[in-house]
Amino acid sequence: MFRASARNRPKPDNFTVVKITCEVHPIRKAVNMKSTLDFKAPVGWQCQQPRTKIYVDLENACGGSGLVAQNQALVRKKIQMFTDQFASQVTYSVGPSALQDCPNLVWDWGFARFLPGRGLDGADLALLAAIQSDRFRANVDSLILVSGDHIFAETIETLKSAGITTTVVAQSRSLSNQLRIAATRVHYLPDTEQQFTERKSA
Numbered sequence: 001m002f003r004a005s006a007r008n009r010p011k012p013d014n015f016t017v018v019k020i021t022c023e024v025h026p027i028r029k030a031v032n033m034k035s036t037l038d039f040k041a042p043v044g045w046q047c048q049q050p051r052t053k054i055y056v057d058l059e060n061a062c063g064g065s066g067l068v069a070q071n072q073a074l075v076r077k078k079i080q081m082f083t084d085q086f087a088s089q090v091t092y093s094v095g096p097s098a099l100q101d102c103p104n105l106v107w108d109w110g111f112a113r114f115l116p117g118r119g120l121d122g123a124d125l126a127l128l129a130a131i132q133s134d135r136f137r138a139n140v141d142s143l144i145l146v147s148g149d150h151i152f153a154e155t156i157e158t159l160k161s162a163g164i165t166t167t168v169v170a171q172s173r174s175l176s177n178q179l180r181i182a183a184t185r186v187h188y189l190p191d192t193e194q195q196f197t198e199r200k201s202a
Helices: 026-030 058-062 065-079 096-101 122-133 150-161 177-182 192-201
Strands: 002-006 015-022 036-042 052-057 088-094 113-116 142-146 165-171 185-189
Touching: 052 058, 052 065, 052 122, 058 065, 058 088, 058 122, 058 142, 058 165, 065 088, 065 096, 088 122, 113 122, 122 150, 142 150, 150 165, 150 177, 165 177
Parallel strands: 052 088, 052 142, 088 113, 142 165, 165 185
Antiparallel strands: 002 015, 015 036
16 A cells, blocks of 8 residues: 655745655565655645555454354455555454464465454454544545444445445355445355365365
8 A cells, every 4th residue: 555645845846745655564564675755746736546445354254253264265365356456455353263273364464454353243343443543535445345244334334425435245144234235335255165165175
C-alpha cells in the first residue's frame, strides 16, 4: 500500500514535494530497504488512486477455528484473486486456538496485517474495530470483507451509504442474511471443507 503526503516547505514553480511511503509488514521490516521516495507534484495535488482494503475473518472463511490449519492455504489462494499489491491492503484475524494449531500462519500470510483475536468473538471484534478505525475515501476506495458473520452488517451498511463499494466474500452456508443485504455485492467462496476432502483423496 502506498500513502501520499505533502511536506510543508516552500518550493519554486508552485510545486510541492510529495513523500510516498510504502507500508511494510512488520515481519519484513528487518529487510533494510528504502521505503520512501520524493517527487514533485503541483500544489494541491492529491493521490486519487483507488485502494481496496480487504478484511479476512479467517476462521469463518475456513469453516471454523479447528479448520484453519487445514484450509487457510485454500482461502489464501482465493483471496489473492482479489488483491493488487500496489493498491490494496489485506488484514486478517484469528483467535489463539487457531494460531496454536497453525504456527506457520503468520509466515504464510506475511503479505498481510495480522490482528490477534482474544476472548469470545475476539477475531470478529478485532476486524470490526479495524474497519471502523480505517479511513476510506467516498467514491474512490472499496472494501472487501471475507466473512459471513452478521456482526459486520451494520458497519458494512454504513460504509455503503457513505459511498464505499463493499463486497462480501463468504461461503453460502455461513453468510448471514443481514450481511448479504448490507453489502454492495456478494461473491461466494467454494465449500472449503469439500475442497479439502477432495484434495486429501486425490
